[in-house]
Amino acid sequence: MPIVVSTKDCTALSDAELVEMADLCADRPPGFDIGFLSKEREAWVLVTQAREGNKLRGYSFCTLERIGGTPSLLLGVALVDRNAKSDQTLRCLLADQFRRSLLAFPDEDVLLGLRLMSPDGYRAFSGLQDVVPRPEHRPTGEERAWARRLAKRFGNEKGLDDRSFVLSQDANPVGGLDYVAAKATVPEDVPALFKPVKANRGQRLVAFGWAMAEDLAKGRLTK
Numbered sequence: 121m122p123i124v125v126s127t128k129d130c131t132a133l134s135d136a137e138l139v140e141m142a143d144l145c146a147d148r149p150p151g152f153d154i155g156f157l158s159k160e161r162e163a164w165v166l167v168t169q170a171r172e173g174n175k176l177r178g179y180s181f182c183t184l185e186r187i188g189g190t191p192s193l194l195l196g197v198a199l200v201d202r203n204a205k206s207d208q209t210l211r212c213l214l215a216d217q218f219r220r221s222l223l224a225f226p227d228e229d230v231l232l233g234l235r236l237m238s239p240d241g242y243r244a245f246s247g248l249q250d251v252v253p254r255p256e257h258r259p260t261g262e263e264r265a266w267a268r269r270l271a272k273r274f275g276n277e278k279g280l281d282d283r284s285f286v287l288s289q290d291a292n293p294v295g296g297l298d299y300v301a302a303k304a305t306v307p308e309d310v311p312a313l314f315k316p317v318k319a320n321r322g323q324r325l326v327a328f329g330w331a332m333a334e335d336l337a338k339g340r341l342t343k
């Protein structure tokens with residue numbers, strides 16, 4: 121059965137849908153419960169849901185905005201059901217959001233920014249350029265500045281170590297991308313970036329990459 125995605129304003133998200141979303145991780149970390157998701161509904165603009173028939177397989181809260189004039193797609197919270205179709209679900213969620221990025225920012229490169237819990241999350245950057253942080257790359261001053269801008273947008277600029285890009289937060293649960301790959305692999309050096317990240321204590325890796333205008337226009341990023 122195919123994965124079908126839909127996106128709508130967060131204000132149109134019902135309490136029943138929030139319960140369904142919370143049920144996807146009710147018995148495991150990261151513990152996105154209905155109270156937490158209710159706050160995220162107020163904090164973000166759009167919510168994308170992926171369904172297989174009547175079954176919810178994943179969702180993402182996001183916003184399309186300009187940060188200092190730069191077109192940006194920001195994922196506040198995203199969760200993918202841990203099953204054999206998790207890779208497909210992630211691609212479908214991102215495909216819809218990249219499509220909307222193209223409509224909002226035609227002929228412009230778009231920055232994708234999010235908080236990662238594990239190396240598998242780097243699959244969200246497939247096809248993107250200049251992903252930061254990345255193995256064997258020393259971030260520039262401007263790249264560290266971007267990490268601080270994103271941490272501020274995520275509500276915790278003071279919690280960021282702009283050398284390691286690790287974001288620490290006392291609150292629990294903490295937003296980010298919860299995704300475990302079914303088959304896909306990440307470059308072998310990527311896990312080293314997560315050595316200082318204690319995800320079970322609310323730490324996240326702030327990461328970003330660039331979706332180039334031509335790739336967005338040709339739909340190349342989620343194939």
